[in-house]
Amino acid sequence: MSDTNQPANDLQQHFMDYLTEEGFRPDLDTEGDIHFKCEGHHYYILFNHKDRLFVRLFCPPFWKIESEEEQQKALEAAQYATRRCKVCKVCTNGENVCATIEMFVAEPAHATAIFPRAIAALQYGVSCFVSKMRGEGE
Secondary structure (H helix, E strand, C coil): CCCCCCCHHHHHHHHHHHHHHCCCCCEECCCCCEEEEECCEEEEEEECCCCCCEEEEEEEEEEECCCHHHHHHHHHHHHHHHHHCCCEEEEECCCEEEEEEEEECCCHHHHHHCHHHHHHHHHHHHHHHHHHHCCCCC
16 A cells, blocks of 8 residues: 655656656646646646645646637537546636546556556547537537
8 A cells, every 4th residue: 555645756756757758858847746748739747735646637728718609518518528538527617628637546656557548538538529619529
């Protein structure tokens, strides 16, 4: 079992090392979160310093909502994408749309072991949302 008092920077360092080994160029921001690019898109790995077993893979706002009508359509597309995609949440805040994968990990290696699948699920969730907004989804 993992030590829940493990310093958060151990998990951060594990991700920094992993991403570097995989060919990404991660940056650690002032809040202790990791920023990296993958296939031309920006992503973050967010840490919760009060819950050291919780990790969030975050796709920052990727769609700007331009009107009330589009807000309703975005809510429906976000629900559609969230239903279609395993573990991916697509959310609106009234102005933008973002996506996230949230997970609990007992050990840092558990998170990096599933990282390729997690990033693919996040990208799929974004793709489902965009397709639905463009009228291409079911």
